Amino acid sequence: MAAFVVTDSLKQLIGQKEEPIVFKVEEGAIQRYAQAVGDSNPLYNDVEYAAGSEWGRVMAPPGFTGWPVASGFDMFKLFEKLGKAGAPAGLLDGGVEYDFLVPIGAGDVLIAVTRLASIEGRETKMGPTMVTTIETSYINQREVVVLITRNTFLNF
Amino acid sequence: MAKQLYYEDVEIGSEVTALKKIATTRMLVQYAGASGDFNPLHYEDDFARNLGVGRPIVHGLLKRAWLVNLMTDWIGEKGRLKKLSCRYRGMDYPRKMKTFDEPLDGDTWWCKGNVTRKYLEGEECLVECEIWVENGNKEKTTSGSAVVALPSKVK
Structure with missing residues (x-):
């Protein structure tokens, strides 16, 4: 067994940015997510409670966005792109x-900017493994960076 | 909501109030729908077997959401979760369903944590914790860390 060898065509993808994505944070989507993960916090689930909170609206649980x-x-x-390059x-x-910089709530409109931060070759219990890190910054309607996420995926 | 936690309430070594969770096949379907993660690894037997994990596994991101739930319940509404990271170290297998909404017997998971550091930074009172999800065999199948800002009784 050996570490995965990152090919030149994979290396060329490092640093590449995806097309920015714009989306609105929806109240119903927040509630369905909170119920699915079993988080009964009324700030996410109870519209009236949330309206009376310091936020004045339904808030998204940290990790909802991303x-x-x-x-x-x-x-x-x-x-698919990584696969074509040899993943x-x-x-x-x-x-x-996650770096949670500013709480996100229903009605926020976010722009997400994603780049492929790194690709490394490793050896794991799955065998030779390619470790990819994808970094996304989320910017709100007031042009404030509210969240940075780094997701790691393993190809083996 | 739990009562409000203050910076003065915690010491290094303090335990985060543990949170019990039970993953079921029904919950995985619900999570797939709510999250948009429709990877067949989480609901299709043959697909999971061919990938070498035996049978469908609990979404890493669901366990991550449990850890967020652990921290936000603990810190209360005036606390802020500033950072959270976790790695998926082991597979977890959901309980199957006995009835429409009642699972069969099987694994029970506990989300836990300990305070590893407390410090002041600018105006903020920060607390760092190691956090993890452990299965019925006390194996930490997901582990990571979190940083929270807590209100202070003296400020």
């Missing part, structure tokens, strides 16, 4: 890092 919910990139399209077919989610 891949795959309200995402700045289409992972499957991105991995192995097996794909697992490796982990995520």
Whole structure:
């Protein structure tokens, strides 16, 4: 077993930016997400409670915005591109890092700017593995960066 | 909501109030729909087997959402989650369903954490924690860290 070797055609993709994506943070989508993950916080689930809070509106749980919910990139399209450049077919989610800079709530309009931050070759229990990190910055309607996410994916 | 936590309430080594979770096949379907993560790895037996993970596994991102839930419940409404990161270290397998909404017996997960550092930065009272999700065998299948800002009783 050996570490995955990052080919030149893969290296060329490092630093590439995806087309910016614009989307609105929707109240119903927040509530469906909070229910799905089992988070009963009334700031996310209860419109009246949220209206009376310091925020005055339904807020999104940290982590609602970012891949795959309200995402700045289409992972499957991105991995098709990586696949063509030589990424192995097996794909697992490796982990995520968030910098929550400003709370996000219903009605916010965000622009997501994504770039392929790094590709590294490693050896894992799955065998030779390619580790890809994708960084997305989310900017709100007041042109403030509200969130930075770093997603790591494993191809093996 | 839990009562408000203050900076003065925590020491290095303090435990984050543990949060119990049970992943079910039904929950995975619900999460797929709410998140838009329709990877068949989380609902199709043959697909999961061919990928080498045995059978459909719990979404890493669902376990990550549990860790967010752990921290935001603990810090209360005046606390702010500033950073969170986690790595998926082991596979978790959801309980199957016995009835429409009741799962069969099986694994129960606990989300836990400990305070590793507390410090002041500018105007903010910050607390850093190690956090993890452990399965019924006490294996940490997802682990990471979080930084929160807490209100202070003295400021």
